[in-house]
Each structure stands twice: as C-alpha cells, then as structure tokens.
Amino acid sequence: MTVPDKYRQAFTRGLVQENPVLRLVLGTCPTLAVSTAAINGLGMGAAATFVLVCSNIVISLLRFVIPSKVRLPAFIVIIAGFTTIVQMLVKAYLPSIDKALGIYLPLIVVNCIILGRAEAFASKNSVGLSALDGLGMGAGFTAALILMGGIREFLGNGTLFGWPENGLMHPITIFVMPAGGFFVFGILIWLANRLSAKLDKDSARSELSENVCAACPSASICNQSNTQKEEAVCHE
Amino acid sequence: MDNPLVITSSPHLHCGMTTRGVMLDVLIALSPASVASILLFGWRSAAVIIVCLASCLAAEYLSCIVLKRPLSVGDLSAAVTGLLLALNLPATIPLWQAAIGGAAAIVVAKQMFGGLGQNFVNPALFGRIVLLASFPESMNKWMLPLQGQGGTDVITSATPLAMISQGAEVEYSLKELFVGIMPGSLGETCVLALLLGGIYLVTRRVISPTIPVVYIATVFIMSWLLGQNPLVHILSGGLMLGAIFMATDYTTSPINTAGKVVFAVGCGLITVLIRFYGSLPEGVSFAILIMNILVPLIERATRPLPFGEKRRLFYEK
Numbered sequence: 001m002t003v004p005d006k007y008r009q010a011f012t013r014g015l016v017q018e019n020p021v022l023r024l025v026l027g028t029c030p031t032l033a034v035s036t037a038a039i040n041g042l043g044m045g046a047a048a049t050f051v052l053v054c055s056n057i058v059i060s061l062l063r064f065v066i067p068s069k070v071r072l073p074a075f076i077v078i079i080a081g082f083t084t085i086v087q088m089l090v091k092a093y094l095p096s097i098d099k100a101l102g103i104y105l106p107l108i109v110v111n112c113i114i115l116g117r118a119e120a121f122a123s124k125n126s127v128g129l130s131a132l133d134g135l136g137m138g139a140g141f142t143a144a145l146i147l148m149g150g151i152r153e154f155l156g157n158g159t160l161f162g163w164p165e166n167g168l169m170h171p172i173t174i175f176v177m178p179a180g181g182f183f184v185f186g187i188l189i190w191l192a193n194r195l196s197a198k199l200d201k202d203s204a205r206s207e208l209s210e211n212v213c214a215a216c217p218s219a220s221i222c223n224q225s226n227t228q229k230e231e232a233v234c235h236e
Numbered sequence: 237m238d239n240p241l242v243i244t245s246s247p248h249l250h251c252g253m254t255t256r257g258v259m260l261d262v263l264i265a266l267s268p269a270s271v272a273s274i275l276l277f278g279w280r281s282a283a284v285i286i287v288c289l290a291s292c293l294a295a296e297y298l299s300c301i302v303l304k305r306p307l308s309v310g311d312l313s314a315a316v317t318g319l320l321l322a323l324n325l326p327a328t329i330p331l332w333q334a335a336i337g338g339a340a341a342i343v344v345a346k347q348m349f350g351g352l353g354q355n356f357v358n359p360a361l362f363g364r365i366v367l368l369a370s371f372p373e374s375m376n377k378w379m380l381p382l383q384g385q386g387g388t389d390v391i392t393s394a395t396p397l398a399m400i401s402q403g404a405e406v407e408y409s410l411k412e413l414f415v416g417i418m419p420g421s422l423g424e425t426c427v428l429a430l431l432l433g434g435i436y437l438v439t440r441r442v443i444s445p446t447i448p449v450v451y452i453a454t455v456f457i458m459s460w461l462l463g464q465n466p467l468v469h470i471l472s473g474g475l476m477l478g479a480i481f482m483a484t485d486y487t488t489s490p491i492n493t494a495g496k497v498v499f500a501v502g503c504g505l506i507t508v509l510i511r512f513y514g515s516l517p518e519g520v521s522f523a524i525l526i527m528n529i530l531v532p533l534i535e536r537a538t539r540p541l542p543f544g545e546k547r548r549l550f551y552e553k
Contacts, residue, residue, distance in 0.1 A: 170371075172336070172370040172371070173369065173370050173371070173372070174366055174369040174370040175370075177369060179369065183344070
C-alpha cells in the first residue's frame, strides 16, 4: 500500500464500509435517541466528531507514554476532558441544541465509537493517520445521524431541518417514536450493507479483511484463520 | 400428468386442507361482519374495506416481486389480512391512511419476516397498531351507526369502553351492544355477525374453540371480579373480533391445547388490565400482540413430554 493510499483509506473507511453506526453498529443509543430531527443529528454528529478527532490526536501522541495496563482509564480521562469542553461550548452558544440533545451530550464520554477508535486505531497509529481516522469516522457518524434524523423528521413531522414550519405532509407520528426509530435504523443498516458489499467488490479483498479484523475488539482472541476471516467478510 | 408412476416422499395421504381453502373459509366467516358494517356505517365502510383489500393485495404482489418469492397473492392470505385490518378501523379514517396500514401489515409484519407462516405477530393487528401510533386523531373518531349514508358532517361519539374509562354510564342497552348499534370499528360492533362467523369456522374445523372461549371467559370473570358489568365488557370493544379471528391466527398462536389455554388467559388478563388500569380504553389489540410475541416461550413450556423425560424449561448443552 502506498503512503497516500494509506491516508486516503484512513479517512474513507469510516464513511461506508466501516461506518460506525450502520456497519459496526456502535453508538446505537445516541443514534436512536437523538435522531428524531435532522438538526439534532447534525449537532450530535459535530460534537462527537470534535471529541473523536481531538481525543484521537492526543491519544496517538501519548501512545508511547500510557502504560497498557491502565490505558482505558487514561483514554476515558482524555475523552471526558474534550467532552466537557464541547458541552460547555454548546451550552454557551447553542442552547437550543443543548436542550434537544439533553443527557446525550455529556454521554459522548462513554460513546463506544470514540473509545473504540482510541483502542483500535489511535493507540497504534501515527498522529496524522489517527486524526484522519477520527475525521472519517466522525463524518460517517454524522452522515448516518443526519440521514436517519432527516428521514424520521420528514415522515414523522413533515419537516426537514425544521422547514417549513407547518410541515409539507401529514405527519406519520410513529416515525418519531422509538418503534419508528428502530425501523428506519434497520432499513438503513440493510442499505449500508448492500452498498458496502458493492464497494468491497471493487477494492482488493485481502486488504479489507485485515482492516475489518483490526477494528474488531475481539480480534486478539478470535481464532479464525485468515481464509476464514475472508469468508466471514463475504458472508456479512 | 404423463407418467402414471409417480414417486414421491411421504406423506402420501392429504386431508385436502389447503391455505387457499382455509383463507376462503375465513373470508366467508368474516362476510356477515362485513355486511353488518356496511349496513351500520354506510358506504364509507365499504370504501375502507376495498382500500384495505387493495393495498394488502398490492403490497403482497409487489413484495413478492421485489423479494423474488413465488407469487402468493392467490392463497388469499393477504385478502384475509386486508379484510381483518379494515374491520379493525373506524369508518371515518382517511382512505390513504388505511392504505398505509395495509402496506405496513403486509410488508413489515409479514414479508420482511419471511412471508406466510413466518410473521412474528398478526399482520392485521400490526397494521392497526401502526395506524394507532401514527394517526391517533383519526383512529379515535368513532361515528354513530345508522346515520343514513354518511357524508362530511357525520356525528361522532365515544365508544362504550371510552365511556367506561371516563367513568360515565354506558348509554347502550345489552341488546344494542349485541347487534352492534354502537360506535366502534367497522367489524367489532356487531357481535351477532361475529359469532355467526365464529360458529362457521368451528364447524368447518378451521379453528378450535379453545382460544376464543377461554379468552372471552377470562375477560368475563376478571371484569366481574373487578366489579363491572361483565356482559358489557365482553359485548363491547374489539374482544369478539380479536378472540375469534385474530388470536386464533395459526402462525402466532400455540399448537397444543395447554399452550392455547395459557395464551388465551394471558390475552384476557392483559385486555382487562389495559381496560381497567391503562390509559387507553381498549386493549385487545395490544393484548394479542404481546401474547403473539410470547408464543415461542409458551410453546417451549407446553411441549409434550416424551415418556421418561423430565420437564426442563431450559436445556443445558
């Protein structure tokens, strides 16, 4: 793999093939909770992306300093610091978003996407790669949230980003309720799997299987041989 | 067939019961209730029935094509779902909303889970609940029966169960409740027509009477114990329609009698709980839906025991 390729892949991977919400099914709780409106998705996505990029950079910088035995508490402290910054900024400048996101804004601390990227990527890779990885994963998270929030807001409330005020169509309220959230989530996961399978066919297969396993938290205890891994990828 | 020697695997005897035949029987059994709904609520109920049937059949046809399954429109199961859904809706519902309900019932509850025999809940009830959650205002507008042929200025009124839950007296006599002179869903009001259909199904051996009888008896006893007129409770709301036609759905009810009794008692208890203590006046659809989801567990607990085996709920590997 050439060097620019490596950087490009660090960024693009999070968009579709390893989209944290729709492919890795991480961060499901904030996804289902805040995606009742597109603007909430944008706010949540932007806040999480900021924390993700900053914590990835700092953790990557400290990757030779943090002892591996206490790495998780160390990661959490770093993530919590950035989450607090975001929370204070949002509270001060975007109080309406703060109100809509509620408890889910401080809960970014325990968002498994951020901790997952810290553990699986930032603690093993260079600063530049980690920053790009955080940006790509954050973009994938934000895109999924806006898409899901947009669909749910349009069908369940008749509006898109709060426009027009009276609504374009008769609202189907089930879409802003939890049941509708799960429904839209399932449909989007299906679409993302289809799209990802199509993209996988285009890219080299061996590279991909390596990457998929690198992101998996149980890769070290997973006994599957390389060939089986490839099969598992195909069957997904 | 050209070859007179046909070699097939067992079974070699067939009772002649087909999906299409069963569904046709259910449609016949539902026809008195459908006719009664048109007599009671006028042309509007005919329109709701036609729209629900059309949307269910169209959804079945389209999902079979999209999912590349053999066309199952001919087995009439989608028609049964459509008719049942229509009989569960108020006559005043906007027709496009009824169409959404039909599509949701077939596509989400049935085809997405694998088609006929794979649905995890009763599709018609699922469609009704989706509509109830989506359009609460149009799902709670009940027109008074026998207003001629309807129109834009129909008179709406509270259902008997809504009167009970608001603490008011029921304004309808038992006789009126029995023949359906009360506001309600298309097919739930005329108990007489529903019972006719139920008797037809039992004599044709399409359903066993266990679930309806136990379900209705549970509601009767529980509402009597809780101090309200049990006859009013079993004659109003969707109990008869639900107990006879929807709780008995083959896919989503237990196979053997013990399981059926557990299932029906559960339906009855949840119905009474929702009617007496819930915020909704009626709970038949939610009761059946919840028990539908519990059916796999009931089946496991009531599985017949091979000789010499001990009953274990959970199997160690």
